[in-house]
Amino acid sequence: MDIEFSEEDLAFQQEVRSFIEENLPKGMDLWTKRGDWFKALREKGGWDVPKWPPEFGGPGFTPTQRYIFDMEMARHSTPPQLPFGVTMLAPILMAYGSKEQQDRFLPGIRDGSVNWCQGYSEPGAGSDLANLKTKAELTEDGKHYIVNGQKIWTTLAHIAHWIFCLTRTSSAGAKQEGITFLLFPMDSPGVEVRPIITLGGSHTVNEVYLTDVKVPVENRVGEEGKGWTYAKGLLAHERTGLAGIQNSVLALEKAKENAASIKVGDGTLLDVPAFRNKLGALEAELLALEFTELRTLASVAAGGSPGPESSILKLKGTEIQQRIQELNLEAAGVYAAVWGNKAAGPKFAKGAMSAYLGGRATTIYGGASEVQKDVISKNVLGLG
Numbered sequence: 001m002d003i004e005f006s007e008e009d010l011a012f013q014q015e016v017r018s019f020i021e022e023n024l025p026k027g028m029d030l031w032t033k034r035g036d037w038f039k040a041l042r043e044k045g046g047w048d049v050p051k052w053p054p055e056f057g058g059p060g061f062t063p064t065q066r067y068i069f070d071m072e073m074a075r076h077s078t079p080p081q082l083p084f085g086v087t088m089l090a091p092i093l094m095a096y097g098s099k100e101q102q103d104r105f106l107p108g109i110r111d112g113s114v115n116w117c118q119g120y121s122e123p124g125a126g127s128d129l130a131n132l133k134t135k136a137e138l139t140e141d142g143k144h145y146i147v148n149g150q151k152i153w154t155t156l157a158h159i160a161h162w163i164f165c166l167t168r169t170s171s172a173g174a175k176q177e178g179i180t181f182l183l184f185p186m187d188s189p190g191v192e193v194r195p196i197i198t199l200g201g202s203h204t205v206n207e208v209y210l211t212d213v214k215v216p217v218e219n220r221v222g223e224e225g226k227g228w229t230y231a232k233g234l235l236a237h238e239r240t241g242l243a244g245i246q247n248s249v250l251a252l253e254k255a256k257e258n259a260a261s262i263k264v265g266d267g268t269l270l271d272v273p274a275f276r277n278k279l280g281a282l283e284a285e286l287l288a289l290e291f292t293e294l295r296t297l298a299s300v301a302a303g304g305s306p307g308p309e310s311s312i313l314k315l316k317g318t319e320i321q322q323r324i325q326e327l328n329l330e331a332a333g334v335y336a337a338v339w340g341n342k343a344a345g346p347k348f349a350k351g352a353m354s355a356y357l358g359g360r361a362t363t364i365y366g367g368a369s370e371v372q373k374d375v376i377s378k379n380v381l382g383l384g
């Protein structure tokens with residue numbers, strides 16, 4: 001494995017840094033002029049959709065370039081795009097959608113004018129997703145599906161224009177068979193969104209009730225009954241993205257700065273051996289995970305596919321995110337308990353608790369940690 005960056009890769013890194021320096025809006029402009037930033041990325045040659053292949057307007061980065069690109073974007077805290085359209089649905093449409101579907105949906109996904117949500121999980125179908133029961137029945141004239149059922153934990157369903165949804169069109173055979181991938185607008189008659197307020201007090205997830213929702217057959221992606229195959233491909237993309245390694249590198253640097261600002265005796269929290277030990281262990285594990293990611297990239301660059309490594313990245317990546325949040329909580333001490341719009345103590349204490357509480361979900365969504373361990377034990381270690 002060669003993990004040294006080549007001359008070309010280092011030149012590319014410099015190109016990305018210069019681009020960010022010249023184009024990233026500063027201060028509050030980052031929020032008001034986000035559109036300009038995405039326009040500049042697009043005009044640079046598809047940098048707004050770094051994972052898309054060139055035939056769909058992407059830049060055609062090598063895996064290493066993509067790694068460098070993601071790392072530089074994270075380092076400079078550039079505005080993120082919502083993942084559901086750009087990184088989750090788009091690859092499925094590219095691989096399995098019809099030309100009409102690609103022409104119809106990809107432009108709105110790319111320019112962010114159409115928000116999507118992911119309708120997979122149901123009560124009784126989370127880790128065991130293939131157990132899903134939401135039914136889609138073809139009308140007699142074969143022109144529509146009528147969808148009935150309930151989805152749950154649907155992130156941002158309340159601001160989504162469209163949903164990509166797994167439905168059951170047949171109960172014959174194995175439960176992975178008979179699942180069909182449908183797309184429909186969230187303002188279709190019969191779609192009802194109910195909020196779920198999570199531990200951190202925020203509204204990001206929802207229940208979605210579907211009652212006699214009429215979906216034209218042309219909104220089915222691929223073949224009827226083959227939705228499981230399409231969904232599985234998408235989960236690998238989702239898991240790799242959820243590891244958030246580049247963001248963790250940055251977050252760990254910030255956690256160190258935070259700890260260095262807390263006075264303890266004649267020194268700072270950074271000098272306290274118990275704290276230092278945790279920090280050191282985390283740094284070592286994060287470095288090891290970075291190497292795992294680079295190793296995966298090297299294998300993809302050599303023509304392989306990420307496969308079960310995505311489970312290792314997801315498992316360890318999300319655990320590390322949570323441990324960094326715990327360090328911040330520890331450094332903030334009692335000030336982390338000050339809640340809502342109020343703040344006290346060091347500046348970073350505001351938000352430390354909500355990050356910690358919100359972060360609990362990362363080892364659940366995109367496949368819970370226990371499920372990732374199952375995948376690793378079977379497909380990496382060859383057990384069971």
Ligand SMILES: Cc1cc2nc3c(=O)[nH]c(=O)nc-3n(C[C@H](O)[C@H](O)[C@H](O)COP(=O)(O)OP(=O)(O)OC[C@H]3O[C@@H](n4cnc5c(N)ncnc54)[C@H](O)[C@@H]3O)c2cc1C
Nearest residue numbers: 118119120121126127153154155361364365366367368370
């Ligand atoms: C914040 C948040 C956002 C989400 N967003 C979305 C979204 O946008 N769209 C969507 O479709 N879903 C979403 N989800 C749902 C998420 O994918 C599921 O919560 C997840 O798959 C777990 O399913 P479950 O909640 O039904 O738990 P269960 O599957 O019931 O699991 C409960 C516990 O049992 C353990 N367990 C289950 N099976 C096994 C096994 N075989 N071996 C060992 N242990 C096991 C699990 O690890 C877990 O600890 C979101 C969830 C959260 C928390």
